[in-house]
Amino acid sequence: MLNDITIGQYYKTDSPVHRMDARMKLILTVLFIVIIFLCKNFFSLSVMFLLTAVSILLSKVPFRMFFKSLKPIVPIILITAVLNIFYIKKGMTLLSFWVITITTGGLYTAFFMAVRIICLIMASSLLTYTTVPTLLTDAIERLLSPLKVFHISVHTLAMMMTLALRFIPTLIEEIDRITNAQKARGADFESGKFLDRVRAMIPVLIPLFVSAFRRAYELSFAMTCRCYHGGDGRTRMKQMKFSAADFLALGVFLAALAGVIVLNYFFTALI
Amino acid sequence: MTNHPILTTEDLTYIYQKGSKNEVPAIQDVSIDIMQGELVGIIGHTGSGKSTLIEHFNALKKGTSGRVLLDGADIWADRSKIRSVRFHVGVCFQYPEYQLFEETVAKDIAFGPKNMGLQQDEIDRRVSDALSFVGLSDAYKEKSPFDLSGGEKRRVAIAGIMAMEPQVLVLDEPCAGLDPRGRETVLRMIADYRAKTGCTVLLVSHSMEDVAAIADRILVMNQSRVAFFDTVERVFSHAEELQNMGLDIPQMTHLLLLLREKGIDVPVNLYTVSQVHAMLQSRLKGGNVNAE
Amino acid sequence: MSSFIEFQHVTFAYETEGEQPKPVLHDFSLSVEKGDFVAILGHNGCGKSTVAKLCNGIEIPQSGCVMVDGLDTKVEDNLLAIRQRVGIVFQNPDNQIVATIVEDDVAFGPENLGVEPKEIRRRVDEALKDVGMYDHRFAEPHKLSGGQKQRVAIAGIIAMQPACIVLDEPTAMLDPRGRKDVMKTVQMLNREFGITVLFITHYMDEAAKANRVIVMDKGSILLDGVPRDVFQQCDTLRKAGLDVPQATSLAQLLKQDGVSLPGKILTVEELAEQLAAVLH
16 A cells, blocks of 8 residues: 555654654764764774664664665775775785785775764664654754844745655655556556656656646645744744753763764874 | 446455555455446445455456456456556546646547557547547647646546547546536436447446436445445345445435335335436326325 | 624636636625534535635735624735634645644644644644544544545644634545545534534535525525525526435425425425325
């Protein structure tokens, strides 16, 4: 059944990470990215690796979900690793053949970079796995609302994102309906050359656009009727509140930051 | 109507998400014979499986088990001929006006015939014929379908299916959302089409009055199974079971049943106001009633 | 009872490019009493949807005026207050739900009005209970049936605590079960909470449940009265492209034949009662 479409990759379960305030999760994800780029050696990096592992365990999201999100990144990890191995010439030479020289320094760096990318992907996946998309847009809106000073309407952007999330399943259903209707009139979407197939999409795309515009038009009426007049003077039913757990998490991340700085200082930098 | 089955299903079953934990049966063990030239009304409330059943008739869905036979031949016997099945069983889905896409009415109606690979003069003939079936003049040919009224759009979309000259025409709630005048026009149009072409017509409807007025037989779907498939008279004789399924019965049938309850011997196989009126007229004239 | 919505000699035409604007309403006057349940019947294009849009200033009359609770819809500053008082539910349930979770959608109106968060929470829960959708409060709207979506839309309106709800063919796209549920909900809101209802439809069985039926044709009022009286006008209704209840229609035919059927028959039950007396 097509109405089982779920947008984003939210993994439904109950865990301390799921319960955290979306704003804090967003802040911590950004903080995490900053800290991981501060790491200069394996000692500091291992702190962040540990932090990632603990967060994942706490989230109760199964490991296979994270492997799934890593899959598309594997080529990038491999390419950077190979480039690092061949280009970095530091430390002891392990192998020298024709123009290729592999050094311990190159191997270390390649490994370091790979772990760093993996941690980055895991952390951002963790955010999307544990936070409903609408809450995420909400969090972005609330965190960026000070930008109002610069006349940037964060509210409008967030509203557009929410409406997009709301209507994507509806439009996917619509595509399915129209496709079936045109198939019933003998439309052929499966055979022919690439250009034929693109042309075959026209009988689906035109009705889809017509319908999307009609929906947008009617929706704007409905929103006006429900007193929508932009973000000014708007309140929210769901208040976001930081809990003790949120501050605890922040504390842990700040401690990790301190740890990374200290470890960077005491041990030689790898990169 | 003949005794030659044009469309047959044998133990047709379709299960959503087969093999997963949340299997949902959409239709189960549906075995029916639709005869050449008959008009079958299909009723049942939303989720009863009627829409899924229709999608099997023109091979948009393939049964999890069971077969669909068109004129005696399994429609899935040769996968390369699936498209031709769709030309023989023309299905017009709910709110078909949302599938219109061409610049002109004529081009839109010609979409099906063109996909069939017909010659241009044959396509032109069919477009004209189809337009006249839905009661629109040739003046509509060059109009943009998007400039028409809701009811006219609906008729153009139905014409697009009729132009394929299918052996079986399936209409899924062709009157949904139309006003009474529009509903009446579309219903009359369907009855005329069938009278002129002798085609088999399947009509899905929520209106018991409409179905009773024009169908030969009625297929009642309930909880993914066939509840009844019989003549109008016999189906509506199960008034109580129908009501238990959450379905209505025609208002006139309801009236006659109430009269019977009050001990008045009236036939109950009448469904329209004029039928009941004629019956009562003859009863009252017959003098077996103490009219004043 | 006092008049809540008042159309005074309203003329309205949609502006179309190049063409001469066709007047949809011409010298249209109507007054809706507070707490009343009024049905507007008419075929497509008779101007009934325009009446809905004029009720809360989505459209503004070219001449004449529309007053809501003493507020003129022409005055820009009145609009927010008017829209809080008169909510509209539209035909297509999909195109009026803005959020991805049912309860967030119901909260949308009160949030726009700047209501206190705690009060919004209370109103949302109440509204969802009133329309019988509280158990679905965490559901995603696109997974609901048409009738359920329409009830969520109604909850979204009543959470704004309006005095009046205008429903523009709310049942046209629903199946019989959905239609019944929506109708029951609207009747309950009118009876229990005294909300003024303006119900636009082309189903005469729904209109029959109103206190007052207005039949529109070509932008003006053709008939206006209690359902029982209005539905006796079979010929006028048919000319306006509308159905007549089958029982009324049959009773009229029999009366023409000289059968004595006293009273104004509206339902099958009433007709059966009277016919039985005649036939016995």
